[in-house]
Amino acid sequence: MTAAHSTVHGAEGHASPARLLRMNRMGLWLFFASDALVFALLLSARFYLDGLHTPPEVKQILGLVMTSILLLSSLTAYRAETAIEHGNIARGRSMLLLTAVMGSVFLAGVVMEWMLAEFSPGDGYGTAFFSMTGMHAGHVASGVLLLLMARRQASAGKFDGGGTRAWGASGIVMYWHFVDVVWVFFYPVLYLIH
Amino acid sequence: MSHSILRAPIVRGLFWAVVGFVLAAALVGGIRTAMGLDFWNTTVDWVIAYPVALLGWLMGVGVWPQWGREWLGGKAEPYALTGWQRYFGFSPDHKVIGIQYAVTFIVLFLLAGLAAMLIRIELAQPGLQLFTSDQYNAAMSFHGITMVAVAVATLLGGFGNYLVPLMIGARDMAFPRLNALSYWLVPPVAILLVIAVGMGGWDSGWTAYPPLSEVNKEGQVLFNLAVITFGVVSILGGINFLVTVTYMRAPGLTWFRLPIFVWGAISASLISFFFTQAFAAALLMVLLDRALGTSFFRASGGGSALLYEHIFWFYSHPAVYVMVLPGFGAALEILSHMSKKPLFAYRWAAGAMLGIVALSGIVWAHHMFTSGMDPALHAPFLVLTELISIPTGLIFLSALGTIWQGKLWLQTPMLFALAFVFNFLLGGVTGIYLADVPTDLHLHDTYFVVAHFHYTIVGGEIFALFAALYYWFPKFTGRMYSERLGKIHFWMMFLGFQLTFIPMFRVGIQGMNRRVADYPAAYGEYNLFISFAAFLLGASFLFFTWNMLASWFRGPAAAANPWRASTLEWQVSSPPPEHNFDEIPVITGDPYGYGGAGPAHNRPLGGLAAGSEGGS
Numbered sequence: 001m002t003a004a005h006s007t008v009h010g011a012e013g014h015a016s017p018a019r020l021l022r023m024n025r026m027g028l029w030l031f032f033a034s035d036a037l038v039f040a041l042l043l044s045a046r047f048y049l050d051g052l053h054t055p056p057e058v059k060q061i062l063g064l065v066m067t068s069i070l071l072l073s074s075l076t077a078y079r080a081e082t083a084i085e086h087g088n089i090a091r092g093r094s095m096l097l098l099t100a101v102m103g104s105v106f107l108a109g110v111v112m113e114w115m116l117a118e119f120s121p122g123d124g125y126g127t128a129f130f131s132m133t134g135m136h137a138g139h140v141a142s143g144v145l146l147l148l149m150a151r152r153q154a155s156a157g158k159f160d161g162g163g164t165r166a167w168g169a170s171g172i173v174m175y176w177h178f179v180d181v182v183w184v185f186f187y188p189v190l191y192l193i194h
Numbered sequence: 195m196s197h198s199i200l201r202a203p204i205v206r207g208l209f210w211a212v213v214g215f216v217l218a219a220a221l222v223g224g225i226r227t228a229m230g231l232d233f234w235n236t237t238v239d240w241v242i243a244y245p246v247a248l249l250g251w252l253m254g255v256g257v258w259p260q261w262g263r264e265w266l267g268g269k270a271e272p273y274a275l276t277g278w279q280r281y282f283g284f285s286p287d288h289k290v291i292g293i294q295y296a297v298t299f300i301v302l303f304l305l306a307g308l309a310a311m312l313i314r315i316e317l318a319q320p321g322l323q324l325f326t327s328d329q330y331n332a333a334m335s336f337h338g339i340t341m342v343a344v345a346v347a348t349l350l351g352g353f354g355n356y357l358v359p360l361m362i363g364a365r366d367m368a369f370p371r372l373n374a375l376s377y378w379l380v381p382p383v384a385i386l387l388v389i390a391v392g393m394g395g396w397d398s399g400w401t402a403y404p405p406l407s408e409v410n411k412e413g414q415v416l417f418n419l420a421v422i423t424f425g426v427v428s429i430l431g432g433i434n435f436l437v438t439v440t441y442m443r444a445p446g447l448t449w450f451r452l453p454i455f456v457w458g459a460i461s462a463s464l465i466s467f468f469f470t471q472a473f474a475a476a477l478l479m480v481l482l483d484r485a486l487g488t489s490f491f492r493a494s495g496g497g498s499a500l501l502y503e504h505i506f507w508f509y510s511h512p513a514v515y516v517m518v519l520p521g522f523g524a525a526l527e528i529l530s531h532m533s534k535k536p537l538f539a540y541r542w543a544a545g546a547m548l549g550i551v552a553l554s555g556i557v558w559a560h561h562m563f564t565s566g567m568d569p570a571l572h573a574p575f576l577v578l579t580e581l582i583s584i585p586t587g588l589i590f591l592s593a594l595g596t597i598w599q600g601k602l603w604l605q606t607p608m609l610f611a612l613a614f615v616f617n618f619l620l621g622g623v624t625g626i627y628l629a630d631v632p633t634d635l636h637l638h639d640t641y642f643v644v645a646h647f648h649y650t651i652v653g654g655e656i657f658a659l660f661a662a663l664y665y666w667f668p669k670f671t672g673r674m675y676s677e678r679l680g681k682i683h684f685w686m687m688f689l690g691f692q693l694t695f696i697p698m699f700r701v702g703i704q705g706m707n708r709r710v711a712d713y714p715a716a717y718g719e720y721n722l723f724i725s726f727a728a729f730l731l732g733a734s735f736l737f738f739t740w741n742m743l744a745s746w747f748r749g750p751a752a753a754a755n756p757w758r759a760s761t762l763e764w765q766v767s768s769p770p771p772e773h774n775f776d777e778i779p780v781i782t783g784d785p786y787g788y789g790g791a792g793p794a795h796n797r798p799l800g801g802l803a804a805g806s807e808g809g810s
């Protein structure tokens with residue numbers, strides 16, 4: 001979802017780079033608000049279907065490790081964004097890759113959890129668990145792809161000079177933070193509530 | 195020639211869609227075989243292979259060359275097609291996209307109207323004549339969802355895309371390629387629905403309530419996928435409008451100098467970007483229940499079908515305002531320009547639209563008074579629902595105040611706009627009986643409901659849509675429609691509509707249930723009458739279609755401003771030049787400056803002197 005304006009027919013005709021940046025940001029924030037509602041619906045469905053019940057079979061250690069990795073990846077994503085905005089493309093590229101790798105490890109953790117789960121998707125908690133982690137993992141997967149795309153664009157010189165030209169990268173990093181924040185709500189609701 | 199047809203975007207899109215589907219289905223089949231299951235499972239295969247096919251379609255139709263290459267650091271191609279061919283590709287031009295939406299959805303409107311005609315043939319007599327019960331359900335469900343999509347997208351997608359940038363003095367939408375992407379998600383929706391009907395249809399109407407929608411035929415799966423896709427269209431479109439109007443207004447065009455149609459588009463966009471995903475999420479949950487065995491709505495696993503109704507109506511009630519708010523905007527716009535009077539109580543009307551947006555999200559459970567939900571919810575939802583008549587009433591007052599003592603110019607668009615006021619009044623008043631719990635308990639699920647929502651959506655929004663179609667036809671096509679055929683269409687449609695739906699209130703009060711192919715013989719005479727009236731209504735669209743086609747190809751050239759209207763879109767040529775404005779206009783007044791020395795919305799760019807009455 002980078003730089004959604006066209007170079008031929010876009011707003012460039014009468015908009016400064018700063019205004020274009022504000023437009024892109026507003027579009028992205030509206031998208032977050034819209035997407036957040038889907039997560040909110042799933043979250044409330046969890047309480048509607050199974051109240052505060054959490055089965056003891058939930059893998060607490062695995063969940064904690066995955067959560068830590070995902071939270072740490074927000075830090076590396078932030079470092080990537082700052083580096084690119086300051087024109088340090090090389091560091092930006094390595095930080096983007098590191099973030100994508102941590103995201104992939106998180107995804108591997110989700111797959112492991114699904115395979116080890118001792119509850120079925122057919123009961124209340126299972127319905128919530130599989131749909132919430134599944135929906136979130138789908139977002140993480142798309143985020144990993146986007147991070148790799150940003151890295152590729154960085155290599156191609158698209159963000160050279162930083163500043164407003166770095167929007168493509170910082171939009172993707174914002175998306176990564178968004179997906180991360182969703183997990184901040186999902187993790188306690190799925191693992192910690194009793 | 196054959197060379198160029200094979201390279202046409204739509205052909206490429208279809209090719210990659212089929213490739214994507216086959217590859218994904220083969221992969222799923224392989225894994226299933228390895229797990230010892232059947233190679234093909236319609237539900238699982240469609241749920242997994244359809245998104246892949248959708249991706250192939252989008253990339254093939256133009257996303258890859260014109261956008262995707264940039265994602266990997268490459269350079270995108272500009273859009274190359276011109277002339278009539280530009281309507282058949284991934285064009286970023288908002289005017290092309292507007293016409294793509296409008297034409298696609300009018301074709302769907304005629305198709306779903308044909309389904310309604312078949313339904314009326316079936317219902318002309320008690321007993322079964324044309325359909326089996328299953329086929330009747332399929333026709334009714336197809337008619338329902340297709341018309342809902344038409345009502346949501348024709349005015350906002352078609353007219354909104356075409357007009358909003360012009361009306362605010364911009365050269366395009368904020369995100370032109372995202373706009374094109376939204377439109378090109380529409381053909382898959384239509385194709386899925388048609389395939390679903392070909393597979394025997396689905397029988398749960400447009401509402402798709404579980405438990406039925408979790409155990410019925412696989413057509414339901416395709417329906418769910420189609421509506422989820424359509425939800426994405428709606429959300430992306432809404433975001434695009436909001437950013438466009440926020441950041442791309444011409445200098446001097448303050449929020450309260452926006453034409454009222456733009457306010458209608460903003461309000462509808464607010465709803466569609468914030469509520470649509472509830473419908474999509476509900477349908478996704480149904481798919482998960484069907485494909486993955488979760489139990490959101492399955493009572494045996496601790497789920498609750500009532501949860502679906504809450505999530506579904508949380509969107510689907512606001513959705514009626516996505517339909518109707520641009521209709522309000524278009525009708526008020528036309529009433530003002532065709533009465534040559536400023537819009538009465540403009541700020542109140544704009545505020546009322548935002549009031550409707552605010553209230554729309556907290557009234558949904560009035561659809562559920564008979565669902566078995568907690569009775570404690572009845573009274574609050576009754577009161578909140580009836581509160582909506584306050585902002586709606588303000589819009590009525592604005593309409594009446596505008597035509598009051600005006601010099602009404604009764605051309606076809608004005609007739610439709612006036613009919614909108616009349617119909618929506620009936621639709622609104624009959625709504626009170628459905629918001630009231632005691633009367634609703636009797637009227638729920640009868641033809642009274644059918645008549646009520648047809649009065650609001652068809653009588654309201656669709657009449658406003660036709661007003662808009664005739665009003666902006668010269669701007670879109672550069673040609674004038676035939677006023678005579680337009681008036682024949684209007685009177686046939688208006689009379690046919692009243693004669694069809696007024697008797698439905700009556701049989702509804704008497705207790706005739708909706709969504710059933712058969713009915714007790716006592717309702718026979720009324721239904722025969724309704725069917726003949728419906729055929730009159732249906733026949734009116736023959737005149738409409740003929741008028742549109744003949745006028746588009748052979749009509750007399752239209753002047754830049756045939757209605758001598760004051761808003762910006764009329765100050766440029768018909769059709770407008772490629773980038774709308776050679777010079778971005780500077781706005782110095784409100785859009786309805788009638789009665790003074792001349793329109794004050796902007797410094798006229800030359801369209802006014804050339805204005806002629808057009809038509810006859």
